[in-house]
Amino acid sequence: MSDDRRPLKILLVTGKGGVGKTTVSAATAVAAADGGAKTLVMSTDPAHSLEDAFEVDIGAQPTEIQPGLFAQQIDTQLQLKTFWSDIHDQLMAVFDWGGVGGIEAEEFLIFPGMDELFSLLEVKEQANSGRFDVIVVDCAPTAETLRLLSLPEVLSWYFERVLPTERRIMKAARPILQRVSKLPVPGDNVFAAAETVFAGVEEVKALLADPSITTARLVVNPEKMVVAEARRTYTYLGFFGYAVDAVVVNRLLPDEVTDPYFDRWRELQRDHMATITESFEDVDVISLRLFDEEMVGVDKLRTLGAELYGDRNPVSGFTGAVPFSITEAGGEILMSLAVPFATKDELDVTRRGSELLITVGQYRRSFVLPDSLQRRQIAGAKLEDGTLRITFVDAEDE
Numbered sequence: 066m067s068d069d070r071r072p073l074k075i076l077l078v079t080g081k082g083g084v085g086k087t088t089v090s091a092a093t094a095v096a097a098a099d100g101g102a103k104t105l106v107m108s109t110d111p112a113h114s115l116e117d118a119f120e121v122d123i124g125a126q127p128t129e130i131q132p133g134l135f136a137q138q139i140d141t142q143l144q145l146k147t148f149w150s151d152i153h154d155q156l157m158a159v160f161d162w163g164g165v166g167g168i169e170a171e172e173f174l175i176f177p178g179m180d181e182l183f184s185l186l187e188v189k190e191q192a193n194s195g196r197f198d199v200i201v202v203d204c205a206p207t208a209e210t211l212r213l214l215s216l217p218e219v220l221s222w223y224f225e226r227v228l229p230t231e232r233r234i235m236k237a238a239r240p241i242l243q244r245v246s247k248l249p250v251p252g253d254n255v256f257a258a259a260e261t262v263f264a265g266v267e268e269v270k271a272l273l274a275d276p277s278i279t280t281a282r283l284v285v286n287p288e289k290m291v292v293a294e295a296r297r298t299y300t301y302l303g304f305f306g307y308a309v310d311a312v313v314v315n316r317l318l319p320d321e322v323t324d325p326y327f328d329r330w331r332e333l334q335r336d337h338m339a340t341i342t343e344s345f346e347d348v349d350v351i352s353l354r355l356f357d358e359e360m361v362g363v364d365k366l367r368t369l370g371a372e373l374y375g376d377r378n379p380v381s382g383f384t385g386a387v388p389f390s391i392t393e394a395g396g397e398i399l400m401s402l403a404v405p406f407a408t409k410d411e412l413d414v415t416r417r418g419s420e421l422l423i424t425v426g427q428y429r430r431s432f433v434l435p436d437s438l439q440r441r442q443i444a445g446a447k448l449e450d451g452t453l454r455i456t457f458v459d460a461e462d463e
């Protein structure tokens with residue numbers, strides 16, 4: 066990347082199924098490109114929904130929609146073949162040996178989380194290509210996105226602790242195993258491939274957990290279940306270190322709809338809107354009406370984007386709360402982590418040697434403590450206003 070480039074921005078667009086993620090992603094990309102930013106919108110969804118939104122064919126590589134606006138539908142099968150060909154060959158050999166011929170190795174390799182992993186690696190590739198100022202990622206519905214976003218964390222844990230040991234054991238055991246059975250044993254090439262992927266995952270983590278580069282936008286509809294899920298998502302996003310910079314409330318009934326049939330709907334929407342503004346107090350909430358038709362094609366997406374963002378810069382016009390920080394005051398070190406809406410009983414903080422394990426609901430994150438904190442003791446952990454505050458003091462002070 067050359068030095069005169071504007072800093073890269075990555076916008077992750079997520080929310081419950083069907084709320085309008087793809088539409089908002091595409092409209093945001095059109096607005097960003099119209100504003101002069103070289104923009105790429107990529108979809109991690111195998112349903113190829115960006116094609117439907119733009120009404121043009123979109124390839125597995127960035128496809129130009131108009132000058133400065135590109136779209137890409139990530140093909141995880143293709144990625145799989147390029148990234149993990151060594152592992153692929155290894156598995157094929159194992160399947161042949163085990164007599165499971167005729168089963169495609171690909172079917173085995175798409176284990177849960179794999180396609181998300183390859184999507185993330187592709188986001189990183191495009192970010193590093195230096196071709197774009199803005200990358201909008203149209204994420205899969207919330208549950209998968211959370212898995213996607215927690216993946217770097219989980220994988221680094223695995224790669225740092227498990228892989229080196231396994232590799233050592235394999236090195237010692239390979240000659241013996243090969244003597245007693247014909248079972249193919251993972252060779253060094255497999256571990257090398259895994260390590261390449263790991264290095265990529267580390268880079269992804271660095272990109273996504275940097276709030277000056279990456280922010281997430283939560284799309285919701287003014288409906289009970291959708292809002293409830295958005296609040297949970299907000300918690301987990303903060304927990305994994307992702308800053309949310311805006312909540313987009315989509316499909317609000319416009320004022321010109323006066324048919325009494327919709328009166329009750331309007332009332333409900335007003336109530337949910339109140340919950341949303343209250344719940345996401347420290348995040349910008351913007352809204353979008355329910356249009357009188359499907360908003361597909363560049364022109365309609367442009368109209369939609371203009372209504373959504375108005376005078377605001379669609380990329381940098383929003384600021385998110387910083388989800389994680391370490392500060393020092395009066396000899397104490399304070400670690401703050403945003404866990405909005407989390408309750409005491411779903412939170413757990415455990416220290417294990419140089420690691421701090423924090424659990425929120427079903428998700429767990431492990432922090433390797435910096436040297437300066439390892440020598441210290443935890444004096445307390447407090448949950449206040451959606452922030453977990455852990456205080457570290459010098460051991461003598463205890």
Ligand SMILES: Nc1ncnc2c1ncn2[C@@H]1O[C@H](COP(=O)(O)OP(=O)(O)OP(=O)(O)O)[C@@H](O)[C@H]1O
Pocket residue numbers: 081082083084085086087088089110114206315316353354355356357358359360361
């Ligand atoms: N404000 C709106 N007014 C009118 N139509 C809309 C609006 N927002 C979205 N739509 C339409 O609703 C449909 C679903 O939207 P979209 O595909 O963006 O949702 P999604 O959240 O990406 O869905 P999925 O979870 O399946 O990926 C599309 O046909 C889209 O054109």
Ligand SMILES: [Mg+2]
Pocket residue numbers: 086087088110114203
């Ligand atoms: Mg979609």
